Amino acid sequence: DLKWLDVPCPNANPITADMCKSFCERMLGAAELEEPELVKTIRLILLDGTGLFPSAQEMAERLHISKRTLHRRLAGFDLTYQELLDETRRRLADEYLRETTLTIDEIAERIGFSDTSNFRKAYRHWTGISPNEYRIQYLN
Template sequence: MPLGDLLPMATEFWLTSIQKLAYWILEDNLPSKSLHLPYPAPEYWQRYEEVFGCPVTFSSDIMEWRFEASILAESCPNANPITASITADLCDQLMASLPTDSKLVEQIRKVCLSQRGKFPSAEDLAQQVGMSTRTLHRQLATENRSYQAVVDEIRCTLAKQFLDQPDLPVEEVAAQVGFSEAANFRKAFKRWTGLTPSEYRQNKSQVYA
């Protein structure tokens, strides 16, 4: 989503946040080599070089932050092996609990995600993956799934990701997951999750409060 005049402010916020996180992990400044930004230099452009400790190029064709790759091989000074072990075990448990999607479901997901806000009918999808509609439904039935259920799973996952962006209007979220009316999206999201979009956001904000 284009940020327009807000791009410099958003960039400053995220880059300084990354820098602070890196300092917290490394207990040292990130060894930056250069910073390229796609907007004109502000009046206080010298502060960029002071804060990030590297040459800064404005009005660039790209946004790029370069740093010494060797830092990635360094161990974290505040690393806790006990916490790392517990976290790794939790990740293994979560991975083991996730359903394993078939090749067909992965194909459906790839097609749906490539068409920003548009979700093909079963007939169109079948044609794109090179099979008949009947074969599509039959193969999904062997997994105890339906085409609509798979698409709804994809839309629900996308909706949650968009709703995690608190400043994104629900109407925009609805459009991004294929609904022309926000009211229909609200009903569908409640059916998928048991929560309205606003309730989902409220729960998220309480978790991270």
């Protein structure tokens, strides 16, 4: 029943809502840059908010193409699925480090890492610094 969409949530926090809206707009805005439709679609699927990032096979199935076709089309744009996945995870991690007080463990879990040490290694590989160093630099 659509009338429930107009009923305000009594426990809503307008500050948190504004922060979440701003975060989503920044993430989606970056996805709307001049890039091929396939890449935009993949980025939007990766940002769907579930925290579960599909494998290349699962992504291909969602796009109704074969895994080989997915890899071939991305290669035509000089990209790989892993590069798109890593970039999305890094950008999400950066946002969480800057905009929240989540622990490194919580951030790792939210961006699909079951092991925090793997997240720390990946983040250092992506940026050259640890997540803690990034957060400290941003806060200063």
